[in-house]
Amino acid sequence: MGAGPLPLAQEILNLPLTLNINGQTYSNINVPDSGMPLLWVLRDILGLTGTKYGCGIEICAACTVLIDGQPEKTCEFDVGSAVGKQILTIEGLSPAGTQSHPVQQAWIAGQVPQCGYCQPGMIMACVGAIKAGHRGSEIAGELENLCICGTYQRVRNAVSTL
Amino acid sequence: MPTNTQTPIAPTAKKKNMGRRGFLASAIGGLSIAFALPDAARIFGIQAATNQQLSNAYIVVGTDGTITLLFGGSEMGQGIKTGLAQILAEELMIDWNQVTVKQSLVDPVVTYITGGSSAVSGRYNNLRLAGAAAREALIAAAMLQTGDKTRANYAAASGAVTYTNPSTQAKTKFLYKTLATAANSAAAQALGPAVLPLTDPANFRIIGKSIARVDIPSKVDGSAKFGIDIWFKDMVFAAIKHCPTIGGTLASTPKKPSGAMAVVPCKASDNRGAVVAGSFNAVAVVAGDTWSAKNMANSLAVSWKLPASTANVDTTALFAEAHTLLASSGQALTAEPKPAAGVTALQQTAIAEPGVLASLGTPTVDATYSVPYLAHATMEVLNCSVRLTYDASNTTVTMCEIWTPTQAANWVSATAIGLINAAQSAPITASNVIVNTTFLGGGLGRKIEQDYVSQAVQVALAVKKPVKLTWMREEDMAHDNYRPMAVVNVKAKLTGSSISAFYARNVSSSILGQRGWIPPGAVDSQAVEGMVGLPYALGNHIAEWVPQNAGIPVGFWRSVGSSINTFAVECTIDELAQKANMDPFDFRYQLISDPRTKAVLDAARNMSTWRNSLPAGHAWGLAIAEWNGTIVVEVAEVSGSATSLRVHRVACAVDCGTVINPNQVEAQMQGGIVHGLNATLYGEVTFTAGKAKQRNFSNYRMIRLGEMPEISVQVVQSGVKPSGTGEPAVPPIAPAIANALSRLTKTRIRTLPLFPGATMGD
Numbered sequence: 069m070g071a072g073p074l075p076l077a078q079e080i081l082n083l084p085l086t087l088n089i090n091g092q093t094y095s096n097i098n099v100p101d102s103g104m105p106l107l108w109v110l111r112d113i114l115g116l117t118g119t120k121y122g123c124g125i126e127i128c129a130a131c132t133v134l135i136d137g138q139p140e141k142t143c144e145f146d147v148g149s150a151v152g153k154q155i156l157t158i159e160g161l162s163p164a165g166t167q168s169h170p171v172q173q174a175w176i177a178g179q180v181p182q183c184g185y186c187q188p189g190m191i192m193a194c195v196g197a198i199k200a201g202h203r204g205s206e207i208a209g210e211l212e213n214l215c216i217c218g219t220y221q222r223v224r225n226a227v228s229t230l
Numbered sequence: 231m232p233t234n235t236q237t238p239i240a241p242t243a244k245k246k247n248m249g250r251r252g253f254l255a256s257a258i259g260g261l262s263i264a265f266a267l268p269d270a271a272r273i274f275g276i277q278a279a280t281n282q283q284l285s286n287a288y289i290v291v292g293t294d295g296t297i298t299l300l301f302g303g304s305e306m307g308q309g310i311k312t313g314l315a316q317i318l319a320e321e322l323m324i325d326w327n328q329v330t331v332k333q334s335l336v337d338p339v340v341t342y343i344t345g346g347s348s349a350v351s352g353r354y355n356n357l358r359l360a361g362a363a364a365r366e367a368l369i370a371a372a373m374l375q376t377g378d379k380t381r382a383n384y385a386a387a388s389g390a391v392t393y394t395n396p397s398t399q400a401k402t403k404f405l406y407k408t409l410a411t412a413a414n415s416a417a418a419q420a421l422g423p424a425v426l427p428l429t430d431p432a433n434f435r436i437i438g439k440s441i442a443r444v445d446i447p448s449k450v451d452g453s454a455k456f457g458i459d460i461w462f463k464d465m466v467f468a469a470i471k472h473c474p475t476i477g478g479t480l481a482s483t484p485k486k487p488s489g490a491m492a493v494v495p496c497k498a499s500d501n502r503g504a505v506v507a508g509s510f511n512a513v514a515v516v517a518g519d520t521w522s523a524k525n526m527a528n529s530l531a532v533s534w535k536l537p538a539s540t541a542n543v544d545t546t547a548l549f550a551e552a553h554t555l556l557a558s559s560g561q562a563l564t565a566e567p568k569p570a571a572g573v574t575a576l577q578q579t580a581i582a583e584p585g586v587l588a589s590l591g592t593p594t595v596d597a598t599y600s601v602p603y604l605a606h607a608t609m610e611v612l613n614c615s616v617r618l619t620y621d622a623s624n625t626t627v628t629m630c631e632i633w634t635p636t637q638a639a640n641w642v643s644a645t646a647i648g649l650i651n652a653a654q655s656a657p658i659t660a661s662n663v664i665v666n667t668t669f670l671g672g673g674l675g676r677k678i679e680q681d682y683v684s685q686a687v688q689v690a691l692a693v694k695k696p697v698k699l700t701w702m703r704e705e706d707m708a709h710d711n712y713r714p715m716a717v718v719n720v721k722a723k724l725t726g727s728s729i730s731a732f733y734a735r736n737v738s739s740s741i742l743g744q745r746g747w748i749p750p751g752a753v754d755s756q757a758v759e760g761m762v763g764l765p766y767a768l769g770n771h772i773a774e775w776v777p778q779n780a781g782i783p784v785g786f787w788r789s790v791g792s793s794i795n796t797f798a799v800e801c802t803i804d805e806l807a808q809k810a811n812m813d814p815f816d817f818r819y820q821l822i823s824d825p826r827t828k829a830v831l832d833a834a835r836n837m838s839t840w841r842n843s844l845p846a847g848h849a850w851g852l853a854i855a856e857w858n859g860t861i862v863v864e865v866a867e868v869s870g871s872a873t874s875l876r877v878h879r880v881a882c883a884v885d886c887g888t889v890i891n892p893n894q895v896e897a898q899m900q901g902g903i904v905h906g907l908n909a910t911l912y913g914e915v916t917f918t919a920g921k922a923k924q925r926n927f928s929n930y931r932m933i934r935l936g937e938m939p940e941i942s943v944q945v946v947q948s949g950v951k952p953s954g955t956g957e958p959a960v961p962p963i964a965p966a967i968a969n970a971l972s973r974l975t976k977t978r979i980r981t982l983p984l985f986p987g988a989t990m991g992d
Contacts, residue, residue, distance in 0.1 A: 100489070100522050108521035112467055117459035118452025120671070121520075122609055123703045126992035127927045130609060141992070158452030172450040179442060179893055182901055183307030184449030185456060185609040185671030211935045212992075214927065216609050216672055217307050218904025220938035222897070 085109075085151055089116065090160025102148035106140075107131045109147045110157060118158035118188050122214065129213040132189040132196075133157045139196030158188035161195065170230060171195050178226035182217035189213050194227060204228050261291040261367060261413040288334055289318060289364045295407040297324055297389065300334040304344035304637045305445060306670035306677070307901070308956050309894040312443045313350035314357060316890055320436045321361025321429055323386035324406070331444050336639045336665040344637045345678055345786060347858060347954025350890055354952045362426040364413075370421035371412035372404045379421060431888070431949075440893035445669070457635035457668040460615040460698060466491055468689045468699040469523035470682075472512040472709045473534045475920035476543055476782060480510040481533040487526045492516040494692040496685045501711075501745045501785075503645025503680030505652070514689045514699060524702050536920070543781045543920035545715065549600060552717045552737045555776045556598065562735060562774040563751070565758040575753045582772050589731035589770040593721040595805050599798040601982045602914040604713035604787055605930060610635060610671020611706040614686035616646075617696040624694070626654050630663045630687070635670035637678040645680045649687045674905075675786030679711055704925040711785025712915055714738040718761070718798035723769070727810045727820060732768035734761045736795060737776045739784045756786070760795030760961060765856060766803065766821040782917060788905050789960035792857055797982065800853035800965035805978060814852045814969065826885050826948050827854065827861050833883035833946050834863035840879065841865060848878065851970030853962035859953030860886040861946075864903065866939070866966040872975055875984060877907065877939040877967060885946040887953045895955050896943045902959025903941055908932045910964040912988040931988040 085097040089110070099109055110116040110133075122130035124143045131142045134156040162168040167176060171194050174180075181187045190213040197207040207227040215223070288300035299318050305311045315331045334341060346352075369384045372391040385392050391409060393402045412418055431437070448454035473479065479498075486493045498511040513532060517523035542548075555561065563575035564582055573581065612635075619629035627650050636642050642665045651657045670677055686699035701709070716738035723731040740754040748754060753775055761773045787793065807817035815835050822828055831854065841850040848869040855862050867879040882899045889895055912931035916923045924930040968979035 100518065104519070104521055108519055111459075111461070112519035112521070115461040115463075117455070117461055120456075120609075121458065121611070121700075123927050124524075125703075125926055125928060127990060128609070162451060167447050167451045175450045176442070176446055179440075179446060179897070181307070181443075181446055181449040182309075182897055183609065183670060183672045184445070184454055187449055188452050191450060208935060214609070214932050214934065216607060216674075216905070216908075216932060218901040218907075218938075219897075220904065220933075220935045221900055221941055223935060224938065 085147060087147070087150060087155060088153065089114070089155045090157060099147055103146050105143050106133070106145045106147045106150050106155070107142035110142065116157055116159055120185055120188060122186065122189075127214070128186070128189075129193060130186050130189040132192045132213065134192055134196050134199070137196070137199050139193045156192070158192060161191070169195065171198070174226040174229050177229075178222050180219050180222040180226050182219055186213055186215045190215065190223060194230070198230060203230060261289070261364065261410040288337075289322065289360060291364065291368065291406050291410040291413070293407050293410050295405070296330060297322070297328050297406065298330045298332055300332050302334040302337060302341040302639075303349045304635075304639070304667055304670055304673060304677070305333070306344070306635075306637070306673035308349060308898060309443050309891060310344070310349040311445050312441055313890045313894060314353065315444070316436045316439070316441055317350075317354060317357040318361040320434060321358045322365050324389045326436055326441060328389050333667055336643045336660070336663070341640045343640070343678065344673065345675060347860070347956035347958065349956070351886070351952035351954045354888070354890070358428055359426055362428055366422055366426060367413040367418055368406055368409045370418040371409035371415070373421050374412055374415075374417055375404065376402065381423060438889055439891070441891055443894070454669050456610050456671045457615065457633055458610055458613045458671070458698075458700060460633040460668065462617070462696050465615070465696045465698055466516050466518065466693060467520040467523050468494070468514040468516045468686070468697050469520060469527040470496070470512050470514050470685055470699060470701050470705055471527040471530060471532065472705055474708065475534065475536050475540055476917070477537040477540065477920060478511065478534040480513060481535045484513060484530050484532045487515070487530065489522065490515050490517055490526050492693050493530070494689045496688050499645065499680055499684035501679055502641055503684050504648060505684070512685060514685060516689060516693055516697065520698070520700050539781055540920040543917050545603065545916045548715065548778070548780050549717065552715070552778055553598075555737045555778055556717050556719050556735060562776050563753045564772060564774050565753045566762040566771070566773040574751060576751060579774060583774070586731055586733050586770050586772045590721050590723045590733060594724040594809055595802055596719070596721045597802065597805070597978065597980055598717055598719045599801065599980050600717045601715060601794050601797065602916065603715045603782065604909055604913045605707045605710045605915050605924065606674045606676035606787060607707060607927070607930060607932070608670075608672030608674055608676055611703055612676070612682035612701040613699060614683045615696070615698040616686045616690035618690050618694065620694065626656050627658060627691070628662060630658065631666070632664070632683070632687075633666040633668055634683055634686070635668050635673070635677055636665075636683065637670070637673045637675070638680075639665045639667045641680055642683050645683050646687050649684060649691065653691055674788045675790070676710065678786060703927070707915075707930060708922040708925045710915070711783045713787035713790070713793060714741065714757075714784040715780070716794045718795060720798050720802040722802055722806055724806050724809055727812060727817065728769070729766065729806065729821060730769040732771035734772070734795070734799065735774040735776065736761060737778050738794065739780045739782065740777045741784050741786060741790070743777060744784060756790045758791060758795070760792035760855065761799055763856065764799060765824050765827045765854065766818070767823070788902070789857065789957040792855060792957070792961040793906070793909065793964070796853065796855045796961035797964045797968070800855075800962065801968050801978065801980070804851065804853075804965070804969040804972070818852075818854065826950070827856065829948065830861045830863045830883045830885050830946050833944050834865050834881055837883060837942060837944050838865040838881040841867065847974075849970045849974035851966045851968065851973060853965035853969065855958055855961040857954070857958035857961065859951075860884065860955060860958040862899070862958045862962055864959070864962040864966045866963065866970050868967055868970040868974065872971065872977065872979070872984065875911070875971065877937075880939050880941045880963065880966070882941060882943045882959060883946055884943065884955070884958070885948045886955050886958070887948060887950040889945055889947070890952060892945055895945055898955035899943045899959045900941050902957065903963050904933065904938070906960040906963035907939075907967075910967050910982055911985055912983050914983050914986050927990055929987070929989050931990040
């Protein structure tokens, strides 16, 4: 690390922002502050509402997306820190109009969702675990997403097939 | 009982009220049928069962070949969209892949309140009649083409009517789409049968099958739209800030922060959306995004007026008061035995209680149970989007569109009409309000309320822009209509292995009373469920309730009063089994006469044989609940202690009558058990000086996957009429765990949650 404090994101970033989301470049993104959490940029500015708000304090994980392949909770993740990285949300997991990703297929086969609200975050966390090379019960041991409907057993069964 | 009339009338509901209901049909042509009970009674002279709420189906058989089934309830994860369509498709004689299911807009016939675990089961009979009526109308249309009016020569299958010529045996096939227009004609109506033939359950093709849910694909690819996902390019975003103290009101309108589009004082509303006069209990901050609105709301300096009673709204003091009420005489209302005509519930206590107390003598068991306030904490927080259209002068609202996750869409409509008409001289009517019921990210009883809807309409009226109002999690949890806290005392006398006297008294706030839905002095059915109509022979018994006016809003929380009373009752039954030195299954079995309950108990016993070979340090416990016709028995395996507990396994046997979709019954049992488990282990909202302490999951803990027990579910097929599955799995899990833990630690559990003050982090 070089001498002196790192500059704040605001100081090094040019607004409006450019983000790479689901393989697409979104430019001219006007945000009020580069400290705005990625969650709200996705949902309110870009209308990508598949990523959910649940708690705002990184507990429930409904807001999980992949950033450079890593699962990240976005409710407190500064949008500035996502610039220049590959952001993958639930909308980009499979080609448009399909649910062809193996995790999505396992979820359908296992009839996992009930209300469905936590599931995009649950699925993205699971995809992240698979990308990290984890499988089956190993994944189940890592998932910390809250589901009030109680789909945990079906999640556990679904990931055991992956 | 079905009765015949001489003037059969074909389905003509669309004549009466085309409106939006008729819109789809007029767009694609063909047969459309909306059914309410009065319609079902009219159609072909059928008199359906009279104890059901309005039915909710709307069938459109299009001339373009589409078959659309609209439903008027709320899909909140219970699979209603699939279950209702299964019932209709069965009797309509179409294949599952021919069905499109759509959410209905608010309609006086089609829309109903989704609650009480009745969304599917409560509509079973009427939906079968609806499907059958449509099918018979289509057959009548075929009769018009062939000229042969003998019903026996027609069969319907896979969306077509096949006519067999009796002399030549030649078969002619008519697709429904070619019959749809004629099926609506007076001539077809005249041919309708006097009694609708229903499919023999032995021949069911779709009912009783684990059909994959129609909403699940959209819920794994992010395309499912919950209320909070409604988004327009020109939308503005509002965050709500309530007075943190219950009952507090705005002293003055706060200054608009720079950067905010507006600050809107919001009037409080009652549970049906009517404005509470003069009471501004919240302020909304409007901005270009929810995050900015939330930040400005958080830092907004607001001056609140607090009611004089604020200091009393303190859960420690309220529990002390509840214990005083529990011990005092003169205020208890008796729910069971039911008072004779002309005797009040209060008088009944004086009549019936002395005899029970005499029979109790020195009770074998005398214990008091307490449970706390609980938040709903639906994953999707409360939210509502509103878009108003104004006349040319931009002063009068001519149309109001609402998108919201609601369990009561028809109340949403009324809420909006009330607010808009109070703000302008030219009134709008229901036809000017379009309520779009979105998917609900959980309902659990909270989304029947109108507070969040009312606020969103108020903000839209103030800013004249499409707006989405969101309650941040902290507002959602601290301004709930909570599951009431309660204390319950149970006394019982054991004589041999029988119960000779049983007394139960519950002290809790009245959900119905707080809404003015029952008069003072009446027993709140919600407060006493789970302590009346018990399956056991109880000897001389009484069930009483003492209302407590605690000043905290209470509401319907999945399984409502049973979540309280079943804990007290089933722990008591278990303690009596211990005193009688009997196995908890055997003890219960010999006190029960209902064969259905016995069969479920048998099933649970057989599926939990693991309990006979548990490792050291593990124990099992059992509990039964009956909930509006559904019987659930749960057996839990636990290890650990009162300070460190692990629930390993739950065996769950259920009889919910005729099963529509077994896979969804299993899902509801799993979900109910998790809901009850959260409350058993962690759930608790406490108040100090009118403020809720719990404002997020950080100190309102829920189980995560790692804490999930292995749940096995077995459905006992009694073949009786369907009953609900959303709620009945909740009540037994707390006593099952408490009974297991008591066996392990030799100490009875009397208070929930087991781990008060539990926290969780990221």
